[in-house]
Amino acid sequence: MRYAMAIDTKKCVGCSDCVVACQTENNIPIGYSRDWITETVEGTYPGLHLQIRSERCNHCEDTPCVRTCPTGASHVIEGGIVKVTPEECIGCGSCIEACPYDARYVHPEGWVDKCTFCDHRINNGQDPACVSVCPTTCMYFGDLDDPNSEVSRITAVRRIKVLAAEAGTKPQIFYLV
Amino acid sequence: MYITLNIKGFFMKTTRRQFIKISSMGVGGLALAATPILNWVPSFLKKDNDIPDDSKAKRYPTYCEICFWKCAGWTYTKNVDGKEKIWKIIGNNDDQHSSGRFCPRGTGGVGMYEDEDRLKHPLIREKDEDGNQYFRKATWDEAITVIADKLKNVAQKYSPNCVAMFSHGSGGKFWGNVLKAYGTNSISAPSYAQCRGPREVGFIATFGKGIGSPEPTDIRNTKCLVLIGSHIGENMHNGQVQEMSQAIDNGATIITVDPRFSTAASKSDFWLPIKPATDLALLLTWINVIIEEELYDKEYVEKYTYGFEQIKEHVKNNTPEWAYGITGLKPDLIRKTARAMGNASPAVIVHPGRHVTWYGDDTQRLRAVAILNAILGSWGRRGGFYQPEGIKLKSMPHPAYPKISHTWRDATPGKFKLADLALASGICDATIPSPDRDCSYKAWIINGTNLITTLPDRKNTIAALQNLELVVVIDTMPAEITGYADVVLPECTYLERYDMLRTSKHREPSIALRMPAAKPKYDSKPGWEMAKMLAEKLGLGAYVPYNDITELLDWQLKQIGSSLDEMQKIGVKKIDREYNDLYFLNGEEHEFSTNTGKIELYSTALVEEGFDAMPKYTAHPEPQPGFYRLNYGRAPMHTFGRTVNNPHLNDLMDENVLWVNPKIAQLEDLSAGQEVWLKNQDDVISSFPIKVRITERIRQDMVYMVHGFGRQDDRLSRSYGKGASDSELITHIMHDKIMGGTGMRGNFVKFITENPHPSDKPLTRKVNII
Numbered sequence: 001m002r003y004a005m006a007i008d009t010k011k012c013v014g015c016s017d018c019v020v021a022c023q024t025e026n027n028i029p030i031g032y033s034r035d036w037i038t039e040t041v042e043g044t045y046p047g048l049h050l051q052i053r054s055e056r057c058n059h060c061e062d063t064p065c066v067r068t069c070p071t072g073a074s075h076v077i078e079g080g081i082v083k084v085t086p087e088e089c090i091g092c093g094s095c096i097e098a099c100p101y102d103a104r105y106v107h108p109e110g111w112v113d114k115c116t117f118c119d120h121r122i123n124n125g126q127d128p129a130c131v132s133v134c135p136t137t138c139m140y141f142g143d144l145d146d147p148n149s150e151v152s153r154i155t156a157v158r159r160i161k162v163l164a165a166e167a168g169t170k171p172q173i174f175y176l177v
Numbered sequence: 178m179y180i181t182l183n184i185k186g187f188f189m190k191t192t193r194r195q196f197i198k199i200s201s202m203g204v205g206g207l208a209l210a211a212t213p214i215l216n217w218v219p220s221f222l223k224k225d226n227d228i229p230d231d232s233k234a235k236r237y238p239t240y241c242e243i244c245f246w247k248c249a250g251w252t253y254t255k256n257v258d259g260k261e262k263i264w265k266i267i268g269n270n271d272d273q274h275s276s277g278r279f280c281p282r283g284t285g286g287v288g289m290y291e292d293e294d295r296l297k298h299p300l301i302r303e304k305d306e307d308g309n310q311y312f313r314k315a316t317w318d319e320a321i322t323v324i325a326d327k328l329k330n331v332a333q334k335y336s337p338n339c340v341a342m343f344s345h346g347s348g349g350k351f352w353g354n355v356l357k358a359y360g361t362n363s364i365s366a367p368s369y370a371q372c373r374g375p376r377e378v379g380f381i382a383t384f385g386k387g388i389g390s391p392e393p394t395d396i397r398n399t400k401c402l403v404l405i406g407s408h409i410g411e412n413m414h415n416g417q418v419q420e421m422s423q424a425i426d427n428g429a430t431i432i433t434v435d436p437r438f439s440t441a442a443s444k445s446d447f448w449l450p451i452k453p454a455t456d457l458a459l460l461l462t463w464i465n466v467i468i469e470e471e472l473y474d475k476e477y478v479e480k481y482t483y484g485f486e487q488i489k490e491h492v493k494n495n496t497p498e499w500a501y502g503i504t505g506l507k508p509d510l511i512r513k514t515a516r517a518m519g520n521a522s523p524a525v526i527v528h529p530g531r532h533v534t535w536y537g538d539d540t541q542r543l544r545a546v547a548i549l550n551a552i553l554g555s556w557g558r559r560g561g562f563y564q565p566e567g568i569k570l571k572s573m574p575h576p577a578y579p580k581i582s583h584t585w586r587d588a589t590p591g592k593f594k595l596a597d598l599a600l601a602s603g604i605c606d607a608t609i610p611s612p613d614r615d616c617s618y619k620a621w622i623i624n625g626t627n628l629i630t631t632l633p634d635r636k637n638t639i640a641a642l643q644n645l646e647l648v649v650v651i652d653t654m655p656a657e658i659t660g661y662a663d664v665v666l667p668e669c670t671y672l673e674r675y676d677m678l679r680t681s682k683h684r685e686p687s688i689a690l691r692m693p694a695a696k697p698k699y700d701s702k703p704g705w706e707m708a709k710m711l712a713e714k715l716g717l718g719a720y721v722p723y724n725d726i727t728e729l730l731d732w733q734l735k736q737i738g739s740s741l742d743e744m745q746k747i748g749v750k751k752i753d754r755e756y757n758d759l760y761f762l763n764g765e766e767h768e769f770s771t772n773t774g775k776i777e778l779y780s781t782a783l784v785e786e787g788f789d790a791m792p793k794y795t796a797h798p799e800p801q802p803g804f805y806r807l808n809y810g811r812a813p814m815h816t817f818g819r820t821v822n823n824p825h826l827n828d829l830m831d832e833n834v835l836w837v838n839p840k841i842a843q844l845e846d847l848s849a850g851q852e853v854w855l856k857n858q859d860d861v862i863s864s865f866p867i868k869v870r871i872t873e874r875i876r877q878d879m880v881y882m883v884h885g886f887g888r889q890d891d892r893l894s895r896s897y898g899k900g901a902s903d904s905e906l907i908t909h910i911m912h913d914k915i916m917g918g919t920g921m922r923g924n925f926v927k928f929i930t931e932n933p934h935p936s937d938k939p940l941t942r943k944v945n946i947i
Contacts, residue, residue, distance in 0.1 A: 010425055010444065011422045011425055011426070011444075013410030013411070013418065013440045013444075013813060014410075014440065014813070015280060015281050015410070015413055015418070015813035015814065016281045016813065016814050016829045016830075017278075017279070017280055017281040017284055017813075019281070019829060020281050020284045020285040020814075020825050020826070020829065021265075021284045023825060023828075024264065024265040024266075024284060024285075024287055024825070025228065025265055026228060027228065030824050030825065030828050031828060033828075041438075041872065041873060041874060043873065044873050045438070045450070045838065045873045045874070045875070045876065045877075046438070046448070046450040048438045048443070048873055048874060049443070050438065050440070050443035050874070052440070052443075120228050120230075121231070124230060124231065124232065126231065132278075133267070133268075133278055133279060133284055134278065135278045135279075135280050135413070135415055135418050135419050135422070136410075136418060136419065136421075136422035137278075137419070137422055138422065
């Protein structure tokens, strides 16, 4: 089992619904977020290209955040989901430093928080909150080990790119470009 | 050139960013000694991973009130410390407006409920011994009594016809009922003359039928979608955003006309970076090319339309070469896009847009849009415009409304006969006494609309307010307009109340229920209850023949074979279409509600009223040297000014920024993030500064900002003074002679880099609350 997400930049409008849905679903305090929107503009008027991306933890196969954690709070669960156990986290911030995606933050209660792929929802057969809310249906979630999953099928036929490939962490968020 | 803009850093609050800065000092002792440790709490206090299972959580049906799209969904609650609390809002899968997916505003709707700046108590304007005015917290009975007494007084001294209502949102129906019973029909909404009115009139003149809401655009089945000044994706009209995404998946051709490289433009096959204010020239040229190159739907045109030869003759000089000099668009691009439309015909949509009050010739511009759709054969066709159907629910029997001698049309005597709804701006103007008018309005009931910012020409609105004997504001949030009220009534949010059933037309008729998921917070009440209290105080109780709205809803539902009990379980119910005419059937005869019974390319109704039968291009004023056209629009996470203080949505975007082309930034010596004030052609200066966003995504002759910011009421703790208000700078109005719309895009601004205000807290609020 290898959970992954594909995000279609041809459809994403950057509305931030994924951000709010995550906030309400996971009780993220106002002012913090596990996912966010980035936009990239290239060219000069009127020859322009705009790419909008919904970004979050890449649930990398190679996890510098887990390696650097002094207490074992950062860990990998089934399906390759990278998680933090709040009770074990001392909020030292090493994982934040180690993450090439800037995907972690310190929760006001002192522990480091990040995207969980909404594992509590996956376990009930639901998609993560961000995927299930997206009005443009630009996000696909599933098991890459299953060739019939939506995420396997779409990444097989579309041109894909990953962010910060040079970091070599084998990220599992794929952008359809 | 390569610019990465992190929205999280640019638009959103930077709390998270700031923290990262602290921790980036190093992984060693310094970071360990910083805030994390200080904030560290024992694990038994941690509750944040305690997320309930959806299937076990309680949920209540609702339909969204954050915008007019009214998506139906479920409000989920969860148990926190032994109490059920509102948790999240999720779309209802059976709902055609949302298909089970809410937009960010709907998802963030919980913030409207949570907002601690909400109006909490009824307030009555009082005067102290020194003549200073203030708001006094009042009981509901006191507040309603003041309103009833003043209304009785206005009826006696003048006439009940002299009372007007302005409304946006669901509660308006209850107030409208009471006012009709009281004796006035001057019930208006700024969403008409300040927004979609010209579109309705332009389409009625052509097809005998307006567009309505939600727009019946069959985007998911289209082969070609043309957006002209419509920025789907930045306007988060949910169903349309979803269907545009489906159209992208289906490989539809998307053509976007916008002087700004909008989100939609970035998704398009063709982007036409038009010179502002020249859209009508492009539309006429497209009509010309489609006719000259015989790309139109010949059978459809012959069968259904009137005036083809006239329109053909009318546009014969509007060639792409002619348009090039006006619009700045290359003839080749105009031809290519016209051919794309022709190839897709009839599965093509030239989108009518929504906020279309731009340059005063808006009805005629929308007529051109309608004509283009007509010759492409898209009206009533799959992939074009479908024919929506709704259900009309019965009202509980009540006495007939009294006859009205002076209607809203008398506010603009002899003018705007083609307007099909009351003009909010017309009523505002008719409140200022004038010798040529026998009756001016004496009382305003304002439900859920911040007239100070929704009506253009603020000075005029404030002048009108000074002539009123009673101003009532009903809202959930304080706003600029509440400062001018005599009585403020705090409405509870949509998550805390029942409302009328949603019956909007769609592909299939449907009804949706809104029910409370929590008790009203503070001393707030639902609209139906306040309106009922007022009806009773006015002796009009017979017009509200129910004790509780649930009786009305159950009665209405039983008339159509459902019940409140059933709707509480399902939220949305689809009903079979009465007519099998979602699309025109092949070769079917069709009678249109126009004078000729045909689709009028040549409008006989416009001629009757003394207007041009077919649209003509006229040049509009252009910016003087040093000035830039002020353009405004939407952000996906906000609905006008209604949401800017919502904690969740404010967190996504807490201020607007001013889009400026890099060459202009260089010329004007502006840097990214610099605060500037704007001064318009009438020397009106923005109250607050706005930060400059230097971006290639905009032309050099204009600037752009998202509407709804620059709020001036300091009771809005999160949004007060954040960003600038476009409406404050819209003082030059270009009136639509046909229907009275207020064109707002003929305003020009220049930059001021030093604070022009003597005090940095310009307060416009008239009274304080004690």
